[in-house]
Amino acid sequence: MCLLNIVEENDATGVVKATYDEIKGMFGAVPAGLKMWSLLPDGLQHHWEGIKTSFVKDMETQKFETVLRYLVSEAKECEYCLGFNAGMLINNFGMTQDELITMVKDPSTAPLDEKHTSLLLFALKVANEPTAINSADIDKLRALNISDKAIFELSYMTSYLVMSDALLTAFKVQD
Structure with a gap:
């Protein structure tokens, strides 16, 4: 649930779809907390990059x-x-x-x-x-x-x- 109309996986295109595909590759699904960022595709991409880098740290x-x-x-x-x-x-x-x-x-x-x-x-x-x-x-x-x-x-x-x-x-x- 989210009060805003976020982009769902089936409706994703462009940068949002590419980022969602990467997220699904790592987590199996796109959590709602990441879907919220779909309203700002560049923000979604930036947010996802930060998450990915955290998983490669010691x-x-x-x-x-x-x-x-x-x-x-x-x-x-x-x-x-x-x-x-x-x-x-x-x-x-x-x-x-x-x-x-x-x-x-x-x-x-x-x-x-x-x-x-x-x-x-x-x-x-x-x-x-x-x-x-x-x-x-x-x-x-x-x-x-x-x-x-x-x-x-x-x-x-x-x-x-x-x-x-x-x-x-x-x-x-x-x-």
């Missing part, structure tokens, strides 16, 4: 990004994304429901190494309280040999998650 980075998506979705109350990312954390990374609950209450308990925990806490600050970011936050990441480019990329990715969650929630997207 497992620790994949786990970090999934934890981040889950916690941003929790904070932004995106039910669609919560279920998807909870499933990934449980099925792909062996987390339990109790660990998810604990992590929501205290993100520093996420099962990540020191570097990824620092990145997570910074990203959540970007998502939930961006006006509170200060030079000490940046210096802490730099002390972990994280470049300004990587800090900005993380902030961009986090902001993109917030925007995606807002759209999915606003338009009542469900599979």
Whole structure:
């Protein structure tokens, strides 16, 4: 379900059809959360490229990004994304429901190494309280040999998650 008239698989043409075909090749079907992007074919293509690149990263980075998506979705109350990312954390990374609950209450308990925990806490600050970011936050990441480019990329990715969650929630997207 979606409040907007999205392009269904049978009606897809051009860039949307080509992207849907790629998505079906990986997932077997096109999730509603991706169909929403069909209204902006270039946006669909860009969004899909980002998803594909996340699947080729090392497992620790994949786990970090999934934890981040889950916690941003929790904070932004995106039910669609919560279920998807909870499933990934449980099925792909062996987390339990109790660990998810604990992590929501205290993100520093996420099962990540020191570097990824620092990145997570910074990203959540970007998502939930961006006006509170200060030079000490940046210096802490730099002390972990994280470049300004990587800090900005993380902030961009986090902001993109917030925007995606807002759209999915606003338009009542469900599979």
